[in-house]
Amino acid sequence: MRTATHLLDLLSRGAAVERQVEFVSPRGSSLTSFPALWALSSRAARAFETSVPVGRVAGILTSSAEMIACFVGALRAGRDFVSIPLPGRGQHPVAYARQLQAIATMSGATTLVVEAAHAATLAALPEPPSVPVSVAEALVVAAAGSTRDDAVPGELIQFSSGTTGTPKGVRLTGTAIGASVNAILRALEIGDRPETFCGWVPLSHDMGLIGGLLATWAASARTPYRYVCMSPELFVTRPSSWMETCAARGATITAAPTFAYQLASRYLAHAQPMDLSPLRAAIVGAEPIGVDTMEAFASAASRHGLRETAPCPAYGLAEATLAVSMVPPSARWTSRAISVDGKTRPYVSCGPVLDCLDVTAPGGSAEPGPILISGPAVCSGFIPARESTGPGTWLDTKDLGLLVGGELLITGRTDDLLCVAGRKLFAWELEHAANSVRDVRTGNCIVVADGGGCYLALFEPRSAAPDDLPAAVFEVRRALAAVAGIGPSAVGCLPRGALPKTPSGKLRRRHVAENVERFVSTCLAYRTF
């Protein structure tokens, strides 16, 4: 079933009933509702119509009512909203300022909207953005009335979180987002029982914005649905706050990247008992998903009553608005042995393809190959412009995998491939193997090509002052050689916090690859082999 419903229609309907929205941050929590957010967005729209220069509106979508209102208000006022990622961990302020400026210039934005708390930070940047800055709180207060909603709605231009050196944006129409949101809700088996979504993934990330805020808002029209929006800062400063908040609010649905589940497994294994039994869908995505990660989380969370079917591995990408496939909450996750480059190992199934997309990929017992997508949820274009994505065209996801019995299995990504001694190795697979080393901080190892036909590995230690750095370096090389058959040509241990990550926690591998010498120069220990 495909319904061509516009996002703004879904939000308008969702705003017709009183549903609670709670913002939770290190400073405490505050309550509002979807009707209140809709009303606030009407004022924001009016402000864009009357007092903001014509053109695209760029914004840093932090977790605040005013920023959400500005995003929705921009679309209502017929302005495209350019969503700019938050600074990544370890990203230098100068680099962030340049990224921000590049996105503003590239997208042709005439205004940058931020919440008041961020305006001062932006002004203090070594190279403040040249585009005029508007403060979201001031904008909605100063608005003269409400919008008449007579403009052709704007698009969302979602910029990636900086996994690559050059920022790139995908253009998403309200119809594409509506198609994706409806398909996600069907995949989540939303009926008429009450639901609570609780998540911390930033709204500047598609998983936080579309899978969290917009899906919840749209579904609130049909069932009592509460939205608990944790700030990413809360999760970053205290990762245990995620599961604690889920338990405290009786969350039924949550979503996060794979690394967050790795952290949660460790925490839950020793935590005081909490009640996770209401949680029926814990969506895992945004990164490759290892069988061991799924097993560890399921096992640790079962101590707290998590049902066996709750973990829902998913696959998606910004070009598809968000999700491409997902294991439904009524089914237990599964894995399947697949042979890649002569080596057989189990891969987690990412479930059936959502009904807003068509997917082609090799099937059955074939070798994994390119995954292509088509359909109403696919982005309408790119900034800067790339290949055409019109109806009937197929978009290459750059991911590799299989479509078996209608379920997608992802085996790797074409641009993560390292060619070492004639063999194809996936960087993420090696990085995952390094997690087994006791002294490696989980999820904090990056593997990049060394420019000489081999690869090098950089990791952060588990403790700030490891007892025996040479032994840790040895162990990392040993683990990688054991999994790949070919060890790295060099291994370095960086200070904790040195590896750059996107706001959603993805390693910025390409950034490291382009600046290897600088990272190597800051290593606490480094050894070539």
Added chain:
Amino acid sequence: MLPPPIRVVLVDTISALTGKAGRDISDGDDLVEDLGVDSLIAAKLLVEVEDRLGRQLPDGSEASLAGARTVGELVERFAAAVALDPSETSDGSLGG
């Protein structure tokens, strides 16, 4: 002067090439799984050990060495390849 025992030389060289302390290397260690000795390290090991023993391995012995899975097996095959008695390798003082 007699060459140093093969086991000492091998363990010493593996230690130097991989970074694993020699005292922590034992005969039962799997070369790949426990020590990370991949084909590149193995090639360097061969050259280094030949240098330190002061003798060339006969042609064709690489295949036999490549089949060794553990340190103990490698010592035995090396000894056989250079036609030395493996008992010559029982020196207990390992480098590191």
